[in-house]
Amino acid sequence: MAVSRLQIWLQRLIMMAGRPRNLVDRNGRYHARLVVPKDLRGIIGKTELRTPLGGDYRQAIKLLPGAVAQLQHQIALAERKISAGTLRTGPARYPLAPDQIAMSHYMQRLAFDDELRNDPRWPSVGIDDLLVQRLRAAIAGLADDAELADLVGPQIERFRASGNLDATPGSDEWRVIARALCSAELEALERVAERDEGDFTGTPTAPIIKNAQPPQSATAPVSITDLWTDYVQVRQRLGYMKDGGRRQELAIKSLIKFLRHDDATKIKKKNMLDWLENTLQEKQPSTVSKVYLPTIRSLFRWATEQDRIKDNPAVGVRLAARKPIHNRERGFTTEEAMELLTAVFNYQPKTSQNGKAMEGEKVTAAKRWVPWLCAFTGARVAEITQLRREDFREAGGNVTIRITPEAGGTKTGQWRDVPVHPQIIKLGFLDYLHTIKSGPVFHNAKEQKKYQTSAKKTANRIGDWLREQNLVPEGVQPSHGWRHRFKTVGREIGIQDRVLDAIQGHAARTAGDDYGDVTLSTKINAINRLPEYEIL
Template sequence: MPSPIKIGETYYLRVRVPSDITAKMNGRTIAIPIANATKTVAIRDTVKVSLQTKEAQEAKQRFVRALASVEAFWETVRKGPQPLTHKASLAIAGEIRQLWISIFDDEPGSPEFWERMIDADKQAAEGALHPLAVSTAKTKMEALEARYGAITDAFLRKKGLLVEAGSRSRLVEHVASAMSEMAEVSSRKAGGDYSDTGQTNKYPAPLEVLSPDAATDSNSHGQASVLTFNTTVDTRVSEKGSGRDAKVMPVSTVRKYRAAASEFAKYRGSEDLASITAREADGWKRSMLKEGRLSNKTIGQRLQNVRTVIEWAREQHFGELFPSGNPLDHVKRPEYLETPSEERAFTLDEARTVLRAASAQAKPYLRWIPWMCAYTGARVNEMAQLTQSSFYQVEGLWFIRVTTMGGKSLKNQHSERRVPVHADLLEQGLIEFVQNADAKGDHRLFPKRTASNVRDWIRDDLAITRSGLMPNHGWRHLFEDRAMGSGMAHAAKLYISGRSTSGSDAGYGKSEAMLPGLALEMQKFPSYLD
């Protein structure tokens, strides 16, 4: 039985390539899980990789996983390249897409960076190896290979898959399409738009591949019996969606939990949920804090998301999993400083500067988004996704329907509401703009990059750059403060701004019979420019 060897002070795995497959190893590499990372090494007569530890007991534990991975690869090579079905190819492309989306989820960078990426993706898809080249099927495949081949091969190595040439070519094309979607999603996030595109659902579920962790724990049919984050989330989504009046889990929520779980699994080097320890989670927290890329608040949210998935697994196993409690209950969330709401909000002078400037703008999103946010307390993204059909009348009074219907995305269930149109918006001509807009019916009135464009206009063109101010959320806090000062009913203020509440007033404005009364409360809200 092979065992770790010590070279200097560090332990290594070193195993000889089996004689029956030695001829097939020329030029190959292998991905081996070591601790919290995956190491890719070249295969010669032997496979040699550092176990990254000087401790004998730790080396033995790491050696078991690493050796299982190597031996699983030997079996893959013996079987030879395998064909991938169309569905399996799309599943892999979807996994790669989601992995890259999760990497840039919290800090997507600048819209300009993603514009360059989108242009490069487009050139590759067109087969333009250089600007004057004539695109052919051959140059297209060469361009896609140059841009996505390495990404595809790295993922296949990590999965321990060896696919035939024809299947790989199709997979590269699927990966190209998925990565283009990833760039579009990340570009919108960089511009402040985190709404769901609905594209994630089109990909099949991730492939269930026998992992190194599962290699020593298989059933009689050779299938992995390891409990993973993905299977736990899949079960939860299925449970939430079952029943005639089920409340389906939103795609954006599913994505949030998968992303956090994927990052944690990547850190610990294993998808095996049942083997999680509090020390691993604490180590993940400390590594994120040391890296300094994420805020302490975001790190705490990621820990909580992973804790939630573990709690789902405990429920699904009737308390038999982690019977003494959730391991992450022992991991303290990092503390952070909250920016006071008054610092996040526009001052009255700033608000008036923005509204006066907006009145002179020709671009519809600059002309109307600030005014609508100022008189509704809505988030910029909520107003940016409105359509012509979002505006309607009850007893001659105009209202805005802010809803998740039609593929729109809101922060939570309390965000669904019907907001009276303030008299100042009517006087400014909002309804005339809506009725005469080119975007009819359920088509958006404003472009998808509205949020980032409005934010940049306020910061760059109007030079309102005060530290702490959140241009796309600042109207919300100002509206609530002014509503309270105007004597607006507390329940009406909460409902109009989309804040969560409880008790009997939680249904305020939900039926049309109550809407005229809600409009009366809106009349109390003072004008900004009087």
């Protein structure tokens, strides 16, 4: 009868479990198999570890948990060696549920008992009745953390070292695991007592062990960091992310920090929603909606399309953005524009007692000329602050700016030529420009890889300074205020939107707009039609 019960239990376990993880069949012989992580292969000397389990499937299933635990322990020893003896921290590499941990411990205890019975001294070792009482009390929830640690603390740490758990001592998760191990220990002692009487047919009765399922085949981990690195490289080959996605990378780091792991296959939609809610507590909604969430969604969409991950956890994750309320026009009015341009044109830096300017020449020039260039080009401030001497061309009495990613970056990743308005020439901008032999006109970076960062710092500095001078009205942005005004003025004097878009670097609105070119001559005519600003 006992053999029949064991067979029924094993068959039920097999049917419920499906194909157990870490079990391989090689020509009718079963083995426990564990892949060695890449960073540990140099220490272990192998790409995988195996332990033979024999030719009987049911016996192999029985021995599998203990064999896998031993292989995981070898991995843990290698991890300790590579980290100079420090214990591994962070998410479990081979996580097991409490019932799986209990089953593994139970099987290992019985396997150890089999070995000990070859020693003739073993039968004389009795079972500690006090230990049995303590285990039963612990299972019932009557033991405190110290008692649980005394009973099964070493076993918990062994499973932790094997990468099966990461529960914090004293937490609810830790106590569940501890009680599960107490159940496994008590069941093992009951089998030992039965074996002492010659009965080797006993099976576990505790539900946590009786109903435990071997771990299912798991998807190999996919590093979020590696996905991001590959994604950036792909985007750069297409002409985007010239800066390596520096700003977007903050979203990737934020997600990994929140998840406390780097495995994309473990992420569920609930994790994404929780991350989104947490991020909104730390960042402005506009930053989350325009940078963080689009970055994560684009990455996982690409990873799914490339079959790097099976499911996209970001599908359906959206941020309900409140529609902004505008109490005025978003661009500068004519009066506001004249006041600002007059102030910057007449700007003089503070001087020391000996009459020396207390700021660099390029900073002064940026404050004085960048707003004027923005007013007559509709360009983004950072596109102007990144300009180099070689980006200016003089031909046929006209001065043209080439706004190019090489100087730092453009939102579209494309270059464009923009004429300089005659009023800027009339006010003396070329006198300053001719003092620059080569390189950046408005910042002091020496290496090209630092151009974009320096240009953005200068742009932010100008914006902050204009606000400090009360030259930017409430509800207007220093950069986009000019972009909005440029489009408004252009429409008022009858310049076609397609021409304005080409000057400002806006994408084509329709497929038809992509046909034909807006020539430099057309742009020059449009810019020259813009009315001059009266300096107050």
